[in-house]
Amino acid sequence: MRVEPKTGEKLISVVQAEDELAAVGMAIGAGWAGARAMTSTSGPGISLMAEFSGLAYYAEVPVVIFDIQRIGPSTGLPTRTSQADIGFVYTLSHGDTKHIVLLPGTVEECYELSRDAFDYADRFQTPVFVLSDLDLGMNLWMTPEFKYPDRNFDRGKVLSKDDLDRLAGEWGRYQDVDGDGVAYRTLPGTDHPAAGYFTRGSGHDEMARYTESADAYARNMDRLARKLETARQALPAPVVDEAGGSVGLIAFGSTHAAVIEARETLAEAGRPVDYLRVRALPLSDDVAAFVGRHEHVYVVEQNRDGQLFDLIRLALPAGLVGRLRSIRHYNGQPIPAAAIIDPLMDREAVPA
């Protein structure tokens, strides 16, 4: 649908890159020049994209990166599934880096969050990661029909020639004019003498000039943190299904399917559990509120180290941390309901 039938002219460009370094670099180059651009990877590919992700974060270039997680580390089991990239991807790159991460839990959500990822990338001028996994991304699933988008594209804060005329050319690429941490950008090719600026991964001030100033560096890093906080408020809220029980479950991504089955079984056994499904990082305040309403909350995930469990513990007030428990599944097979039911029943069992 993107190829003119008569001329063969393409309204899309798909490049088979030589490697993941080039793939993400091309997507960032296109994002910098103002096009919507994405790349996708799994396994070692996401490690290769770390350096460029840091550049896009720090230089504030929109790009969408899909990571269809498989089990690592290294080559791992390349045809098996896992959710073990979440901690790594959240802070992908050296230095203080934190990214927007979207966590679809169903096929329908893969479609919706993939679409919205481009809006978030443009709005917040930063990489947006969409974390799926081998189970969700490559196995066959039933899904309700996708819905036609109900809102327009959000291309974010881009200054046109007319905007620059109105501002009499007075603008700074990294100035926080609106107080939300999101600055205005111009695109290469904008026909105005004040449009051009120098994009760099080295230290820069509000006017995009090179600087090693300690103050300018800290100001910029603080603004980036402010920007992520703005994003946090706008990202998809967790999906909560709650009936006032004392035990809760938290999960994300493809673990959802096993949670549905586990909750049904547990309810039949007279042990109903409430459920919150995280859909984005950084975490919504709803997560802490959910933990606050329950005596025990089990974080279920498909990795060895309880990576989401750790992220939630870091985000919780100290008084709530003790309520959190961890259920982990990490053998490369999609998590079955029994892997949730059994440990939960064991730990919730009333001692005889």
Next chain:
Amino acid sequence: MSTTLNRAGLARDAYKGAATTLCAGCGHNSITNHMVKALYELGVEPHLLAKMSGIGCSSKTPAYFVETAHGFNGVHGRMPALTTGAHLANRQLIMLGVSGDGDTASIGLGQFMHMIRRNLDCTYIIEDNGTYGLTKGQFSATADLGSVQKKGAVNTFQPIDPCAVALALGCSFVARSFSGDGKQVVPLIKAAIAHRGTAILDIISPCVTFNDHDGSTKSYSWVKDHEESIADVSFIPFFEEVHVDYEPGTIRDVRLHDGSHIVLKKLGEDHDPTDRQAAIKVLEEGRTAGHLVTGLLYVDPTMADFASTEHIPDRPLRDLGEDELRLTRDQFARFMSEFA
């Protein structure tokens, strides 16, 4: 300073950038000046120029010319990927990449080669000093075998010659020059920009701090003694009339895609810059004889560039709006029904 306006209505000063922070006497600063002259004389519109670079002394230089243009100083050795993406997003931009020998021949060798393989429409200038000047002067991969470091260490490895690599890959424009030779560098930069496809311009550029002593083959004095220019290069842009006053029979005229001309006046042995095998031979002979062969080594103005091969329209893809990017409700419904 001349205040004559070029065809873009700009004075030469409009092509200047921030003050250089490189060492006084650095060959890169000369190249920056040649760049200003070439871009001014070509009448490049600054807003259409995209200055791309990687990491290193060389890669800092895009800040030192055409301050009003957009620039992107990316990560080490990966400028080709950023340039590829930006070019595909907007074919109207003039992609001008500045790299160094470390950026190109070590960390970036893979991307350098794949950019050439695709014949991406860009100018790729290598400010080549054979040394890592930002990290105290270690040999780079372009340092010649037997070349001596400032403190006496001898390079024991064969050099990677970016021009030889480019020729072997079938690059559509390959040239070499010397930073001190503005008469040759300026027309080559102009021709590289006018060329549609990947134009590699390897400019030997002495590092005054770490690689400008006896024993270096990338010093001012070595190059002065060993440079062998294969032809006098002139460039005539498409908007100027061809007027050449050389002797007939000593001239080669190559017409580029946009209608501009490269005019070469032969010096000594005649070199045909459209003969790739001859270019490889002349490089090899120079290497054997210990000469630095400079000039336009090879050009193929007919090879289709990447975006053309890919059927990307001339109008920028980045200008596509929601009306063109989003399926209509009908298209969407039909698409969904295919899964039912």
